[in-house]
Amino acid sequence: MAITLPPLPRPWRASPTLVDFGADLTPPLGGPIQRVTRLGSRFKLTLDPADYGLITKTYASNLLAALLKARATGQTVILPFPQMGASRANDVAPANALTPLVDGAGQSGTVLNVRGLAVGAQLLAGQFGSVTVSGRSYLYVLTDSVTANALGKAALNIAPMLRASPADGAAMSFASPQIEGWLSGMEQSWSVERLMLGLQVPISIMEAD
């Protein structure tokens, strides 16, 4: 189970991070640097608490309650992930390209075959999409633009590598991508400023796997 945080009011500022595992092997004598990577690259999202904008008392209470409930009940939280250009209608991929279905079970790697797109629909590089596997949402980004073929199918180049293989027919949402993970750290603090009528809650979540 996961707790979906209430949608954040605009304006708000998010700092997404791609977390890689591995090491840069840097020889202290000046030899060439070698990079060794490991499995499990995934995303992290940090929200700037100073930039939630004006929020109502009800909203502040709900947001705080959701955060504390997630911790108290041991659940992950789900946040909408910022889509590039989401505020400019012309930049968003056409509606017929927003929710392709995974085409075939047991896929792995950085290529995901999908179906169910409108013929000729275009998905743009840099767009984020999330897909749910075994009740947990996984976030990926398109690394190359792709156009659906005559059957409405496409092979998406994604990053990072698939960590869990989605089921055949699972929907990949480019319309409202989301990130699911644990709230970072073992403490939850917030500050209330009476005069500014503001609530400042730092939120940082990282995908569990």
Add this chain to the structure above:
Amino acid sequence: MALASGLTAALGDTLSPLVFHAFELVLPGPAYIRLLDGAGSATFSSKTFVGRDATYGALGAISTIEDSLEARTPRYQIELEPPTTAAITTLSAPSLQGAQASLWFGAVDRTTGQVIATPELLLVGELDYVTAALDQSSRRVSLYIASAFERLFAGDEAARLTPAFHKSIWPGELGLDFVVDATADPYWGVSAPVTPGIVSGGAAGTGGFRGSSGQGLVF
């Protein structure tokens, strides 16, 4: 043994290699704990390894495989992070001592997500003992794994030159029943009588008996 050629090529590629360690512990049943050191899954030799086992959690650390002269066999240490106390209990069961543990090193193709060639089997050993450590921000179980050569160090401390022990190894062999000195009771924790009945030659000297060196055998 050389690395599989595909694995060698992957490690020498100009792209950074995507590597993994895979750990398998065979529990009685048999049941298997098959874990990877990263999130994801990898399948080779009909075995599928995952980042997180629902019962036994994830790999916390893999120590260096070490060896030394004389009285040490190759050994290493694996740390698991089990989500439940029950898993710690299961792992700590005495019956698990000697369970087969294997460790592989391999690489993954980024595009297909498939394991490249055949991962290198680093060591097959057996579970020696387990410790658990709980702390404010960690719960870890350390599995100490030793090579099968460890068994060569097992001392024959229970070996006795008595008819009963003799027959426990060779059932029905009555040879010692008729050796007068061998029927004497062993003295536990005290010095032997002034005229000790140390058996020399005979059964002890002709081999076949596991305590034939006679060390510590005082009657």
